[in-house]
Amino acid sequence: MAITLVGRPTSSIYESSPGGLLVSRWNSTGRFDKITYSFNVPEADLGTRLTVNVYEYGSDLLLGSNTYNPFRSGIFNVDISSFVKGYLYSEFAPDLDSLNSVDLGCSIRFYIGYTTGVTETRDILNPIYAVHSAMDVGNENGSNMKPFVPINYDIDDKALFLTKFTIPVLFTGYPLVISFLYDNYLAGKELLFNVIEQDVNGVLIDEYDYTIDTSKINRVNYIIVPLAVNSNCRKMVVGLKTGQDINDYYVDSGYVDEGYTQIL
């Protein structure tokens, strides 16, 4: 028997999807938020000290560590939010010359390692994101930012932008910034920022796409909303889109390979 990790700060969508279990790994770090891992402590392991280390994903930098002494068997919860909060900060510094850029300091991606003795088990296959945000008290997902994460979007549950405005306003002459969570589920996909321009009566004037820089993945991204192309535009409808998962490669009927010689 040993102390084992049995729960992570994720919020699942469903368990029997084509891609397996889909989870939201993004968590807020407000005053009352917690980022909780759950461990099962067998009776035989009471008195065993549990050390939990938090590492930055990618660099493996140790962000924080603490040792716990569970005093009763069963589920033991560890809140590691204090280890990551110190690395988050608010600073408005987008790349004003790019469509999208990383909001530095707004998020950090990490994983935990835990040990009861010498050998550490690292949960590196399940990295979690901590965001410099604070979910509303009473949020059904707790500290998890599931409504803002792009998963399950091919059925419903489109990800929300990180704005409190129902209808933001683009004041011509000033930049409008809109942010989103660029999750790893979008890895390998082309991303486009779609803009629909409408006149004062809501009639369609134009529609076009901008290409998102996909190197900014796994972070909170700013998007500098481009100015309207048409001078009579009074309303825009914007959104992010992508292609679907690639599972295999097929050719369309009518496809013919070039460069081959004919069998006679």
Place this chain on the structure above:
Amino acid sequence: MANTCESNRLYIRTAPQAGFWWYWKKDTRNLDTAYVGDVSAFTDYYEIPNGGIIGVSEEKGFASTADFSPIPDGVVLLYYRDTANVFTGTSVVILQSTSGDIYNKLLSSEVDGYNLIVRIFSVNFQEITEHTFPLPQIFDNQSPAELRTPCVLDYTRAAGEVLKQYCDQYVLVRILTDGAGGVTYSYTANSELCGYIAQQPEIFFTESKEIEVKENCYKNPVYVIWKNTLGGWDSWLFEGNQINTIETSSNGFYATDIDSIADVKSILKEIGKSAVSRITLGADMLTVARKQAISQIIYSNKVYILNSDGTIKNEIIVLPGTFVVDETKRATSSILFDAIVTDINTISN
């Protein structure tokens, strides 16, 4: 099909079903194995027409490259070389003409994106022939390097047939499962695809967000951006009337020593003053939803005044207090708040 093979000719077939055939004249000169791998010395070649006569003239088989000394007559050594003509290693592929078998020492992963070089070494190494066949770069990922079924007149692939394509550093990532719809996909010069791969339709993964666009005709604009509780940045242009104030406080006073009151202009002196620049911003005629979004300014941890080019003009601190967020009997709302813009650098005595 009648066998039209000629004697003294070695034919190579690259795959049982490929139908690729090259033919060349066999030489009878020796080849020193030291030359194997030193491709820089081999610059002469002539074109071997691809296609041609199907047939077998003789069979050669080798278990390893150690068998290459001396190179027997008629053996064809095939090298895989990248597009920069840099030899990649000592691995060789020997494809020999048989009734249908292939000897292939390389895995498909080792030859992806490479050109197939057919080199013919004469036994006395005086005449070298070489031909480069740009690979269609299409491999069945499950088996060793294998050329696809040739493109024949009116030959088409069935919808759903598996294909993987390598095109100069990237892979086409368009798929189609039913052969319908999609767009023609452009391809690189190395892909040599003569058809098209249609793609799945793009889908939105975010909400469609409506944005109101206001014209640039503002009076006394102050553009404020703040960090909202979702981790994003919201902004609003305050215009019309702002109140700019300076709040001062004294840093203290002291009395001077005097010898005679006749010479004194004043006894009390001030050490200096602290001064803070403040601004009062407000907006009215706001919808309830808009007022609630803007209200996050008053408890945001980071608030800035921006210039029109998006650069930061000031970081401001909204003063704490009690704010009316909403009055239920009113259809529209307003907001008013004070903020410290900056400490003013003053002189002290």
